[in-house]
Amino acid sequence: MLVDFFLHLKSRKLPVSTKEFLTLLEAVREHVCGHSIDDFYFLSRACLVKDEANYDKFDRAFGEYFKGVEAIPGLEAQIPEDWLKLMMKRHLTPEEKAKIEKLGWEKLMEEFRKRLEEQKGRHAGGNKWVGTGGTSPYGAHGYHPEGYRIGPESAGNRTAVKVWDQRSFRNLDDSIELGTRNIKVALRRLRRFAREGAPEELDLDGTIAATARNAGWLDMLMRPEKHNAIKVLLFLDVGGSMDEHIKVCEELFSAARAEFKHLEYFYFHNCVYDHLWSDNQRRRSERTATWDLMHKYAADYKLIFVGDASMSPYEIMQPGGSIEYMNEEPGAVWMRRLTDTYPAAIWLNPEPEQYWPYRHSISIIRDLLGGRMFPLTLEGLERGIRTLSKRG
Numbered sequence: 024m025l026v027d028f029f030l031h032l033k034s035r036k037l038p039v040s041t042k043e044f045l046t047l048l049e050a051v052r053e054h055v056c057g058h059s060i061d062d063f064y065f066l067s068r069a070c071l072v073k074d075e076a077n078y079d080k081f082d083r084a085f086g087e088y089f090k091g092v093e094a095i096p097g098l099e100a101q102i103p104e105d106w107l108k109l110m111m112k113r114h115l116t117p118e119e120k121a122k123i124e125k126l127g128w129e130k131l132m133e134e135f136r137k138r139l140e141e142q143k144g145r146h147a148g149g150n151k152w153v154g155t156g157g158t159s160p161y162g163a164h165g166y167h168p169e170g171y172r173i174g175p176e177s178a179g180n181r182t183a184v185k186v187w188d189q190r191s192f193r194n195l196d197d198s199i200e201l202g203t204r205n206i207k208v209a210l211r212r213l214r215r216f217a218r219e220g221a222p223e224e225l226d227l228d229g230t231i232a233a234t235a236r237n238a239g240w241l242d243m244l245m246r247p248e249k250h251n252a253i254k255v256l257l258f259l260d261v262g263g264s265m266d267e268h269i270k271v272c273e274e275l276f277s278a279a280r281a282e283f284k285h286l287e288y289f290y291f292h293n294c295v296y297d298h299l300w301s302d303n304q305r306r307r308s309e310r311t312a313t314w315d316l317m318h319k320y321a322a323d324y325k326l327i328f329v330g331d332a333s334m335s336p337y338e339i340m341q342p343g344g345s346i347e348y349m350n351e352e353p354g355a356v357w358m359r360r361l362t363d364t365y366p367a368a369i370w371l372n373p374e375p376e377q378y379w380p381y382r383h384s385i386s387i388i389r390d391l392l393g394g395r396m397f398p399l400t401l402e403g404l405e406r407g408i409r410t411l412s413k414r415g
Contacts, residue, residue, distance in 0.1 A: 025051070028088055032071065035084040039071045046070045060089060075208050076401070206278040206404065213253055213325070213408045254285040256320060256365065260330025261290050261303060268373035271399055272329060275371070287320060293334040294354030294388075295361065296345055313357055317364045325411050326361060326368035329399065332388040333374060339387050358391045367414040368392065369407045373399040 029044045047070040056062035064085055072081050226244040233242035257279055259272060279286055289299035289311060297313050300306040337344040339354045362368050370388060372379070376398040379385045389396040397407035 028067075031088045032081070032084050035080065035087075037071070037077060037080055037084060038073070043071050043073075206275055206401070207282055210278055210282040210404075210408065212405070213255075213411055252285075253283060254320075254324045255279065255283045255287070256316075256324045256326045257286060257288040258295065258299065258326070258328045258330075259288060259290050260293060260328075262292050264331055264333050265373075268331065268399070271373055275329065275399065275404075287324075289316070291330075292347065293330070294338050294345070295328075295357050296350045296354055297352065297357065313361070317360065322364055322366070324365055324367075326365035327407075327411075328368070328370040328392075330370070330372065331374045332370065332372055332385045332396070333382055334384045336383050336387060339384060339391075355387070355391060358388070362392065367411050368395065369410055370396040371399045371404065371407060372396055376403070 025044075025048065029039065032039050047067055050056070050066055050070060051063075056066040067085070068078070068081055072078060229244040230242065233244055234240065236242075257276070259276065265272070276288070279288075289301055290303055290306065291299050295313065298310040299313060299316065300310050302309060335344070335346075338346060339358075342351060342353055343349045344353060370392050372385070374382075374385070379389070379396075385396075395407075395410055397403040397410075
């Protein structure tokens with residue numbers, strides 16, 4: 024049975040060797056583990072897997088072999104349930120969408136004020152009044168390429184210019200551990216160690232060399248202890264469309280808290296403007312001015328943005344474009360200031376990379392970062408970390 028298990032792992036592209044397999048057999052023969060499948064799982068993983076990055080691949084292969092799960096070709100391409108649910112909602116053909124006039128920023132604001140004054144009651148399914156399920160620029164659960172969403176739930180189009188709703192965001196949980204191990208492996212490649220502080224550690228090589236130079240008389244040398252010297256600023260987009268990505272963002276947040284001694288984190292919504300906050304429960308009362316942040320944290324910090332960059336382009340390019348308040352300067356201005364202050368900056372995007380070309384706002388943000396946007400996958404994270412390492 025165990026020979027077949029070994030061959031099964033090899034067929035799943037796990038780098039297991041014959042020597043490691045013989046170690047596992049010896050451990051089983053010596054009754055190192057109990058009789059439960061859980062005990063054998065931990066023993067076999069300890070013996071056969073040398074790199075934490077292969078843990079997930081091993082878990083899948085182990086489950087297939089011992090739980091009878093067969094590998095079905097093309098299973099990865101099954102249509103996601105969330106996508107099927109979205110298809111049940113009312114949608115428009117490309118021809119219908121092409122007929123809807125893009126009003127533009129100033130016209131949109133003017134028309135909205137007029138309709139609020141004229142409308143006397145609830146409306147649904149139309150193309151003019153503030154209502155639901157229609158093609159009006161104002162309302163919810165319908166479609167318009169540049170509309171105002173009135174209400175808490177989005178139809179999923181991600182094209183709203185403004186949102187009229189009091190929303191509350193929750194902080195990301197930094198205690199999440201499940202699924203963070205591969206992220207930790209990637210983040211460790213960014214760490215750089217330097218000797219700081221008072222001499223507290225024996226410098227063995229230095230002591231030997233000094234003693235030899237001193238004709239055998241002991242000359243004991245001490246040196247400062249090594250510390251993680253990398254400093255990281257982590258800016259996290261929360262709320263709205265980012266609710267779909269809470270799990271992976273919490274895993275990244277938890278791993279970053281564990282890996283970096285010098286980590287400062289702040290939240291924003293959609294795009295960075297003149298302030299950020301560190302507690303979503305107090306985001307309206309306890310804010311940090313972006314200018315103050317740039318003066319407080321030196322240019323040697325690595326800056327990592329995390330967000331889907333999916334929003335109306337007005338939110339990036341237009342004064343007053345924020346969906347929550349009337350910002351005096353465009354988000355693009357603040358993005359340039361931040362990247363000028365912190366040259367080592369990247370953007371991690373949890374949206375699948377194949378969707379990026381279809382969202383104008385993603386292209387704008389990516390250009391503002393000089394192309395340094397990476398998908399929030401293990402492979403994308405590794406590329407991002409390499410880029411940060413090269414930029415100082």
